Amino acid sequence: MHKGRLFVISGPSGAGKGTICKEILENENIRLSVSMTTREPRAGEMHGVNYFFVNEEEFKRIIEERGFLEYAQVYGNYYGTPKMEVMDMMNDGIDVVLEIDIQGALQIKEAYPEAVFIFILPPSMAELRKRITGRGSETEESLERRLGETLKEISYIDKYDYCVINGELKEAVDRVAAIIMAEHSRVSEDVYKIIERYKEEI
Amino acid sequence: MHKGRLFVISGPSGAGKGTICKEILENENIRLSVSMTTREPRAGEMHGVNYFFVNEEEFKRIIEERGFLEYAQVYGNYYGTPKMEVMDMMNDGIDVVLEIDIQGALQIKEAYPEAVFIFILPPSMAELRKRITGRGSETEESLERRLGETLKEISYIDKYDYCVINGELKEAVDRVAAIIMAEHSRVSEDVYKIIERYKEEI
Numbered sequence: 001m002h003k004g005r006l007f008v009i010s011g012p013s014g015a016g017k018g019t020i021c022k023e024i025l026e027n028e029n030i031r032l033s034v035s036m037t038t039r040e041p042r043a044g045e046m047h048g049v050n051y052f053f054v055n056e057e058e059f060k061r062i063i064e065e066r067g068f069l070e071y072a073q074v075y076g077n078y079y080g081t082p083k084m085e086v087m088d089m090m091n092d093g094i095d096v097v098l099e100i101d102i103q104g105a106l107q108i109k110e111a112y113p114e115a116v117f118i119f120i121l122p123p124s125m126a127e128l129r130k131r132i133t134g135r136g137s138e139t140e141e142s143l144e145r146r147l148g149e150t151l152k153e154i155s156y157i158d159k160y161d162y163c164v165i166n167g168e169l170k171e172a173v174d175r176v177a178a179i180i181m182a183e184h185s186r187v188s189e190d191v192y193k194i195i196e197r198y199k200e201e202i
Numbered sequence: 203m204h205k206g207r208l209f210v211i212s213g214p215s216g217a218g219k220g221t222i223c224k225e226i227l228e229n230e231n232i233r234l235s236v237s238m239t240t241r242e243p244r245a246g247e248m249h250g251v252n253y254f255f256v257n258e259e260e261f262k263r264i265i266e267e268r269g270f271l272e273y274a275q276v277y278g279n280y281y282g283t284p285k286m287e288v289m290d291m292m293n294d295g296i297d298v299v300l301e302i303d304i305q306g307a308l309q310i311k312e313a314y315p316e317a318v319f320i321f322i323l324p325p326s327m328a329e330l331r332k333r334i335t336g337r338g339s340e341t342e343e344s345l346e347r348r349l350g351e352t353l354k355e356i357s358y359i360d361k362y363d364y365c366v367i368n369g370e371l372k373e374a375v376d377r378v379a380a381i382i383m384a385e386h387s388r389v390s391e392d393v394y395k396i397i398e399r400y401k402e403e404i
Contacts, residue, residue, distance in 0.1 A: 119389070121396070125403035147404055154397055162387045165396070175387050182384035185364045185377050187321070194323070194367070195356055201327035202349055 002190055004090035005183055006112060007097045009176070010105035011120035012150040014131045016166040020120060021099040023173040028180055030095040033086050036062070039077035052082065070100065070107035081108070095180065102153045109159055116183050117160040118176060123167035125150075204392055206292035207385055208314065209299045211378070212307035213322035214352040216333045218368040222322060223301040225375040230382055232297040235288050238264070241279035254284065272302065272309035285313070297382065304355045311361055318385050319362040320378060325369035327352075 007030070011017045025032055036052040038059050047053050054062075059078045062068060071080030081098060089096050098115075100108070108115055122128035125147060132138055132146060157163055162179050166172040209232070213219045227234055238254040240261050249255050256264075261280045264270060273282030283300060291298050300317075302310070310317055324330035327349060334340055334348060359365055364381050368374040 118387075125400050151401060151404060154400060157389055157393060157397065160389050162384065163389050163393045163396075164387050175383060178380040178383035179387060181377060181380035182364065185320075185366050185381060187359055187362050187365050191359060191365045194365075195359065198327050198356060199353060202353060 002093050002184070004092065004094040004096060005180075006086060006090060006108075006115040007095065007176075007180060007183075008105050008108055008115050008117045009097060009099050009120060010102055010117065010160070012102070012122070012128070012153045013146075014128050014150070015120040015122045016131075016169070016172070017099050017120040019169060020164075020166065020172055020176055021097060023169070024097060024176055024180075027173070028095070028177055030097050030180065031089055033081055033089075033096050033098045035079055036068075036082050037077060037079045039079075052085075069098075069111045070104040072104060083111070102156050106156065106159060116162070116179065118162045118164060118179060119157050119160040120172070121154070121157075121163055121165045123165055127167075204295050204386070206294065206296040206298060207382075208288060208292060208310075208317040209297065209378075209382060209385075210307050210310055210317050210319045211299060211301050211322060212304055212319065212362070214304070214324070214330070214355045215348075216330050216352070217322040217324045218333075218371070218374070219301050219322040221371060222366075222368060222374055222378055223299060225371070226299060226378055226382075229375070230297070230379055232299050232382065233291055235283055235291075235298050235300045237281055238270075238284050239279060239281045241281075254287075271300075271313045272306040274306060283310070304358050308358065308361060318364070318381065320364045320366060320381060321359050321362040322374070323356070323359075323365055323367045325367055329369075 009017050009021050021032070024030060034048060034052060036054055036059065038054060038056045041047070041051070041053050045051065056078065059080065062080070062082065063071060067083050068080040069083050069086060071078060086096050098108070105117060109117060122131065128150060129143070129147060132143060138146065164172050164175045211219050211223050223234070226232060236250060236254060238256055238261065240256060240258045243249070243253070243255050247253065258280065261282065264282070264284065265273060269285050270282040271285050271288060273280060288298050300310070307319060311319060324333065330352060331345070331349060334345060340348065366374050366377045
């Protein structure tokens with residue numbers, strides 16, 4: 001049986017990685033990795049579906065056991081990607097997709113460089129500015145700071161395998177789907193097993 | 203403008219690389235590299251379409267100028283892939299596909315390692331045996347020799363980037379198409395140009 005692969009979909013916020021991920025999960029035979037967090041569940045959120053909800057003690061224990069592919073502290077709460085969860089799915093032959101910011105992706109690259117790293121880019125800074133302004137949640141000052149931040153983030157693109165520009169959503173989704181399909185045709189250990197089979201057949 | 207890429211489709215004879223190539227040429231925005239040969243044109247063959255027909259003196263001159271990505275002598279005739287032809291198309295932003303045996307592909311790997319190397323595998327040795335027998339052109343002895351040759355050829359698979367098993371033709375063609383699409387999303391020099399544009403925009 002094929003081992004599953006880990007696809008890390010990352011990029012600056014506003015590039016549309018969430019929307020692309022949602023489409024990929026609907027159309028491809030792939031599963032989303034469920035994160036772990038110490039924050040309180042919100043109404044309707046379910047343990048094991050939206051997040052694994054744990055207390056800080058438990059979370060810190062897993063950090064010490066190096067049990068996270070990546071983790072971060074945001075506004076006093078911890079968030080992380082449990083390694084075991086992802087590895088179990090891959091060992092069952094299931095592809096896993098992970099939507100994450102650039103800092104998280106760089107941590108995963110350290111912990112598991114065999115993953116496939118896909119950077120989602122906005123079509124232009126002008127378009128990104130428009131998308132962020134459209135959400136209406138930023139002041140002029142924080143908008144400029146965010147765009148500056150985005151430029152810094154984009155400079156990490158050389159750590160990634162692929163770059164998909166999200167201008168037209170359907171095209172971007174098709175590209176990510178093609179990357180997933182192509183990566184399954186990579187010459188890998190699986191191929192060597194096949195060759196052994198040919199040798200036995202002759 | 204994007205530079206075109208070179209896709210080398212290769213594999214043992216009987217794996218179906220010719221059929222896959224034909225489908226790819228029909229469906230994708232890609233052009234076939236035209237080979238050069240010293241053999242006489244057959245009825246209906248056109249210079250520049252089927253082959254570039256040249257005399258031996260001309261062919262040997264191009265060999266000496268290192269003007270071939272690969273070449274071989276078969277039954278006294280020379281066959282080769284002119285480098286200039288392929289490079290010109292790629293500089294015009296056109297993808298090029300090249301269908302070639304394993305020896306030729308290994309020569310191209312030396313001359314132009316940036317190409318994308320795709321190995322087409324038959325689904326099994328039993329199926330390959332059936333396909334070759336179906337053509338009816340082999341004796342039992344030459345069949346066994348050919349299958350042994352195929353096994354040796356398959357051992358070169360680790361020089362390739364991708365491996366596509368040609369069981370169901372449509373699936374194999376979809377996989378090759380996905381590889382072409384995915385390779386266009388690779389982080390490359392093109393991406394750095396885009397990043398420069400973002401920086402200027404802000």
